Amino acid sequence: MQSALFLAVQHECGPMDKGAGTGPKNEEKREKMKRTLLKDWKSRLSYFLQNSSSPGKPKTGKKSKQQTFIKPSPEEAQLWSEAFDELLASKYGLAAFRAFLKSEFCEENIEFWLACEDFKKTKSPQKLSSKAKKIYTDFIEKEAPKEINIDFQTKTLIAQNIQEATSGCFTTAQKRVYSLMENNSYPRFLESEFYQDLCKKPQITTEPHAT
Numbered sequence: 731m732q733s734a735l736f737l738a739v740q741h742e743c744g745p746m747d748k749g750a751g752t753g754p755k756n757e758e759k760r761e762k763m764k765r766t767l768l769k770d771w772k773s774r775l776s777y778f779l780q781n782s783s784s785p786g787k788p789k790t791g792k793k794s795k796q797q798t799f800i801k802p803s804p805e806e807a808q809l810w811s812e813a814f815d816e817l818l819a820s821k822y823g824l825a826a827f828r829a830f831l832k833s834e835f836c837e838e839n840i841e842f843w844l845a846c847e848d849f850k851k852t853k854s855p856q857k858l859s860s861k862a863k864k865i866y867t868d869f870i871e872k873e874a875p876k877e878i879n880i881d882f883q884t885k886t887l888i889a890q891n892i893q894e895a896t897s898g899c900f901t902t903a904q905k906r907v908y909s910l911m912e913n914n915s916y917p918r919f920l921e922s923e924f925y926q927d928l929c930k931k932p933q934i935t936t937e938p939h940a941t
Contacts, residue, residue, distance in 0.1 A: 799825055807928040811920050814912040826928075830919045831911075838876035839907050839915070842869045846904040850897050862895035870903070880906055 799822040810817040817823040824840075831837040845865050852858045869878050870888055880903050891899045919925055 802928065804929050804931045807925070810925075811929075814908075814916050817916065817919075826924070827916075827919055830922060830924070831915055834915065834918075836915065838869065838878055839911050841876060842878050842907055843904060843911070845869070846900045849900065852897070855895075858897065859892075859895045862892040862899050865900060866892050878903070878907055879910070 802820065802822050806820070807823075810820065810823050817827055828837060828840050831840050842865070845861075845868070849858070849861050849865060852861055866874075866888060868874055869876050870880075870885055871877075884903050884906070888899060888903060
């Protein structure tokens with residue numbers, strides 16, 4: 731399975747030139763490129779975690795602070811590999827996965843999934859209708875700014891359902907996007923160097939006692 735880092739190289743740099751050699755210079759150049767991309771991704775992730783705020787909650791007053799996430803222990807991070815839901819249930823894990831998807835240029839999947847989770851909790855019929863239309867224009871309709879990859883039949887069904895919106899309008903599409911993330915992006919996230927670093931336990935060094 732390809733690593734997330736290699737996929738990031740493909741996204742950022744395009745396919746490798748078939749005519750390019752595989753000598754030491756080329757290998758060194760590629761390794762340097764990978765290190766640069768990894769550093770860039772880690773920087774973006776760090777910024778994202780430090781500056782993320784809870785969706786839908788406006789800041790009030792001068793004393794309000796931006797939400798920050800506490801770095802998990804290696805044991806907590808290892809739980810994320812047991813099930814995709816474990817990752818999504820962690821605030822830090824969700825933010826990290828979101829930043830990872832951004833590095834793979836497919837963050838619309840998690841954004842759609844989160845929008846659907848919020849939509850299902852909506853009780854007011856008026857808000858349900860307005861949110862349904864926004865989700866449709868943002869993620870579903872042709873050439874939507876964050877268009878997700880679902881089949882035409884599902885898109886047509888959603889277009890019909892939002893005319894009289896119910897909490898189940900996007901159930902089928904949400905399940906498909908969830909499955910797509912679970913089977914593709916999630917395994918690559920678990921293989922990423924960033925995640926592997928989170929799972930590493932700090933080495934305890936013991937200094938010799940003076941006699």
